[in-house]
Amino acid sequence: MGARMKKNCCSCLSVTMLFLLLLFCWSAPRLSAAAEKFDFNNMSDAQQRMIFAPQLVSGDDIREGKIAQRKLNISQMMRGENKPGVAGGDSYAKRLAILEKRVYGGGAAAGTGLRPKAGVMFSSAVSRHPAVDAVLPRVPQLLYQAGLVPVPTERLQSVLNNFRYRGQLRTPLQISRFLAEYPGARYLFFVQFIAFPRVFPGQLRFSYCLADGVEGRVYPAAVLERFVRGPGELSPALHSCFVEMAGRAAVQARAVPWQGKVFLVQGGVAYLSAGRFSGLAPGQLLVVDGGSRPVRDPRTGMVVGSVPGPPKAQLRVQRFFGDDLAEAVIVAGAGVRIGDTVRILPPPPPR
Structure with missing residues (x-):
C-alpha cells in the first residue's frame, strides 16, 4: 500500500511540473509582446494605478536591482530652536559639495535665473541594462543643463515609500501634486519603457509622460526613437533621448511664471x-x-x-x-x- 501511494504521489508531481513548464512556454512570448505594445494613452485609470503606484522605482533602485525602503524624516532637517539643520554636518557638507561639483558645476547656479525642479522616475517595465546603468548617473546634469533643477530620485522614492501616503498616491497626477510641495518637483518624468533592439541595425524606443504638479495635469505620453547600428551606439542613443526629454520640459517651463x-x-x-x-x-x-x-x-x-x-x-x-x-x-x-x-x-x- 505504501509503495503504491508513493508511486501515485511521484506521478502527480511529474504531471504538475510538466503543466507549469508548458504554461511558462505559452505565456512568455505573450508577456513580451504585451510589454512592447505598452501604451499609456490608451489605458484606463485603474490600469494606470496598477502600473505607477506599486511599481515606481528610482534610478538607485535600478542600479542596485532592488526597491529601497526609506523614510522621510523632516526632523532630520530641523533641529534646535526651529532652525534648519542636518544630522552629521561634516558628511552633509561633503555630500553637498559633491552635488555642486557633479551637477551644478561648482555652484554655477547663482545668477542664472529662476529654475523649476524636475525629477525622473521609472516604471517596472524599465529593466536593467548596461546602457541604462551608464546613462543614469548623467541624467541630473542633463536636467540642469536644460534649465531644470534635478531632484534626487532617492528623495522622491522615500516619500512614495512612506506608509502614510501610499494609499493617497495612486496615479501620476496625485504623485506630482504631492511632490510639488516637497521636495518641490514641479515636473515629474515617468519613463514608461525603454525597448532596445533585438537585432542590429535596429530602433531604440523610449516612452515617457510628463506630469506638472503645479498645473495639475499629465501631458500625453511621447515615444522617442533612435536608429542604432550596433551595441556601442545604445548608450549615446539613450543619452540623446534623455536630452530631448529634458529640453521639451524646459520649453514648457519657460512659458509659465516661476512658482x-x-x-x-x-x-x-x-x-x-x-x-x-x-x-x-x-x-x-x-x-x-x-x-x-x-x-x-x-x-x-x-x-x-x-x-x-x-x-x-x-x-x-x-x-x-x-x-x-x-x-x-x-x-x-x-x-x-x-x-x-x-x-x-x-x-x-x-x-
Missing part, C-alpha cells in the same frame, strides 16, 4: 521648496498668493484659466539649507499655510 511652495510653517518662519539652485538669493522678497479665482467661458461655462488673488503675505529669504530649500521670514501679512504658492515680488510700476 514655489511652502512645505512647513513654524511661527513667523516659512520653509520653501526652492533654494539657491532654483535661483533665489538671500534677502529676496517673495509674495504668498491668497488664492486664485477661476475664469469661465460665458458661453460654455468651462473653466479656461484662473486669476491670482491679492497676495496675503510677504516673505524675505533668509538662508538656504538641504539640497535646494530655503528659510524665509514672514515680514508682512498673515495666514501663511502649508501648500501655499509663492512667487517673486513684482517690481513697482513706473511713475
Whole structure:
C-alpha cells in the first residue's frame, strides 16, 4: 500500500511540473509582446494605478536591482530652536559639495535665473541594462543643463515609500501634486519603457509622460526613437533621448511664471521648496498668493484659466539649507499655510 501511494504521489508531481513548464512556454512570448505594445494613452485609470503606484522605482533602485525602503524624516532637517539643520554636518557638507561639483558645476547656479525642479522616475517595465546603468548617473546634469533643477530620485522614492501616503498616491497626477510641495518637483518624468533592439541595425524606443504638479495635469505620453547600428551606439542613443526629454520640459517651463511652495510653517518662519539652485538669493522678497479665482467661458461655462488673488503675505529669504530649500521670514501679512504658492515680488510700476 505504501509503495503504491508513493508511486501515485511521484506521478502527480511529474504531471504538475510538466503543466507549469508548458504554461511558462505559452505565456512568455505573450508577456513580451504585451510589454512592447505598452501604451499609456490608451489605458484606463485603474490600469494606470496598477502600473505607477506599486511599481515606481528610482534610478538607485535600478542600479542596485532592488526597491529601497526609506523614510522621510523632516526632523532630520530641523533641529534646535526651529532652525534648519542636518544630522552629521561634516558628511552633509561633503555630500553637498559633491552635488555642486557633479551637477551644478561648482555652484554655477547663482545668477542664472529662476529654475523649476524636475525629477525622473521609472516604471517596472524599465529593466536593467548596461546602457541604462551608464546613462543614469548623467541624467541630473542633463536636467540642469536644460534649465531644470534635478531632484534626487532617492528623495522622491522615500516619500512614495512612506506608509502614510501610499494609499493617497495612486496615479501620476496625485504623485506630482504631492511632490510639488516637497521636495518641490514641479515636473515629474515617468519613463514608461525603454525597448532596445533585438537585432542590429535596429530602433531604440523610449516612452515617457510628463506630469506638472503645479498645473495639475499629465501631458500625453511621447515615444522617442533612435536608429542604432550596433551595441556601442545604445548608450549615446539613450543619452540623446534623455536630452530631448529634458529640453521639451524646459520649453514648457519657460512659458509659465516661476512658482514655489511652502512645505512647513513654524511661527513667523516659512520653509520653501526652492533654494539657491532654483535661483533665489538671500534677502529676496517673495509674495504668498491668497488664492486664485477661476475664469469661465460665458458661453460654455468651462473653466479656461484662473486669476491670482491679492497676495496675503510677504516673505524675505533668509538662508538656504538641504539640497535646494530655503528659510524665509514672514515680514508682512498673515495666514501663511502649508501648500501655499509663492512667487517673486513684482517690481513697482513706473511713475
